[in-house]
Amino acid sequence: MPKTVAERSAVGTPRRSAASRTALLLISSAIVLATTAVVGIGLGSNPIPPARVIEALVAYDPGNNDHLVVVLSRLPRIALGAIVGAALGVAGTLMQSVTRNPLADPGILGVNAGASFAVVIAIAFLGITDVRGYIWFSFVGAAAAAALVYLLGSSRGNAGTPVRIALAGTAVTIVIGALTQMVLLSNDAAFNSFRFWAIGSLQGRDFGVALTVLPFVAVGIALSLALISPLNAITLGDDVATALGTSTLGARIGAAVAVVLLAGAATAAAGPIGFIGLGAAHIARFFTGNEHRRLLPAALLLGATLLVVADTLGRVIVAPAELQTGVAAALFGGPLFVALVRSRKVAAL
Numbered sequence: 435m436p437k438t439v440a441e442r443s444a445v446g447t448p449r450r451s452a453a454s455r456t457a458l459l460l461i462s463s464a465i466v467l468a469t470t471a472v473v474g475i476g477l478g479s480n481p482i483p484p485a486r487v488i489e490a491l492v493a494y495d496p497g498n499n500d501h502l503v504v505v506l507s508r509l510p511r512i513a514l515g516a517i518v519g520a521a522l523g524v525a526g527t528l529m530q531s532v533t534r535n536p537l538a539d540p541g542i543l544g545v546n547a548g549a550s551f552a553v554v555i556a557i558a559f560l561g562i563t564d565v566r567g568y569i570w571f572s573f574v575g576a577a578a579a580a581a582l583v584y585l586l587g588s589s590r591g592n593a594g595t596p597v598r599i600a601l602a603g604t605a606v607t608i609v610i611g612a613l614t615q616m617v618l619l620s621n622d623a624a625f626n627s628f629r630f631w632a633i634g635s636l637q638g639r640d641f642g643v644a645l646t647v648l649p650f651v652a653v654g655i656a657l658s659l660a661l662i663s664p665l666n667a668i669t670l671g672d673d674v675a676t677a678l679g680t681s682t683l684g685a686r687i688g689a690a691v692a693v694v695l696l697a698g699a700a701t702a703a704a705g706p707i708g709f710i711g712l713g714a715a716h717i718a719r720f721f722t723g724n725e726h727r728r729l730l731p732a733a734l735l736l737g738a739t740l741l742v743v744a745d746t747l748g749r750v751i752v753a754p755a756e757l758q759t760g761v762a763a764a765l766f767g768g769p770l771f772v773a774l775v776r777s778r779k780v781a782a783l
Contacts, residue, residue: 456721515738521654521737525696526733540700543607565643569699572702573695650698650699665685707759710744
């Protein structure tokens with residue numbers, strides 16, 4: 435029986451509403467990201483006037499110190515911040531979707547801790563001190579920690595509940611953190627190499643670091659987008675997803691590979707940075723709902739925006755000193771996330 439105009443309007447209104455909110459979020463995030471990136475190039479312990487910034491971009495002079503700071507330090511820092519933030523935003527969204535756990539995040543579920551421990555092993559026992567060497571150890575550590583958390587949080591072959599997975603992730607993070615500290619305290623050289631990386635920082639990273647991690651992040655994002663339909667089905671529950679012909683096991687394996695690529699590359703490049711994955715996923719879901727065609731692009735852009743804004747604020751608030759990116763992300767992002775959760779009900783998973 436054909437639907438009346440009123441019935442079609444009732445069906446179409448929520449879709450238009452979600453699409454409008456998504457468009458608003460994407461446009462707002464893009465404007466904030468672009469504005470912060472432009473303004474942030476001139477900010478820091480060595481402030482550079484806007485005119486000199488533009489001059490460095492259009493007429494670069496290797497003999498000018500301000501030009502060197504802009505091209506070799508500030509630009510790579512912002513580019514890497516956007517890449518790392520986007521990777522963490524998508525990784526957090528994937529983890530929440532496949533586990534249907536609102537607490538899932540690379541930091542909370544031990545993925546970042548596993549990557550960090552593997553990097554410490556590489557520094558302390560193999561003498562590796564470069565991000566290009568870190569990244570492979572970071573992947574291995576992230577994958578091992580994710581598998582361990584899933585095994586501990588599951589029971590008798592069944593997928594774990596959100597609480598069990600979160601508790602397993604917390605326990606694994608604490609144990610791996612203790613092992614990491616044990617190795618560092620017994621090795622002064624490793625401690626000195628690790629301490630700046632461990633708190634999460636974009637300082638001192640050049641374009642080479644961004645180009646090293648970019649292919650892995652790109653593959654992880656492409657794999658995530660390929661899983662949109664299975665993720666939408668899993669959101670309805672495993673039984674419904676299976677009835678619709680979705681391979682839930684295949685989708686979860688694909689998502690796990692994507693998370694390892696995204697979180698492992700981000701951690702290798704900038705150290706373990708918390709909140710971004712959790713916050714970007716929840717804020718994006720609040721505006722877009724659980725439809726992953728809207729949710730994943732929104733989380734990607736929002737993650738990039740949150741990290742670039744946090745890094746820029748970290749350079750302004752305590753100038754001429756500098757607040758490390760991981761600390762700034764927690765200080766500025768945490769209250770924003772709490773305010774969002776307290777203001778309205780977070781979208782259910």
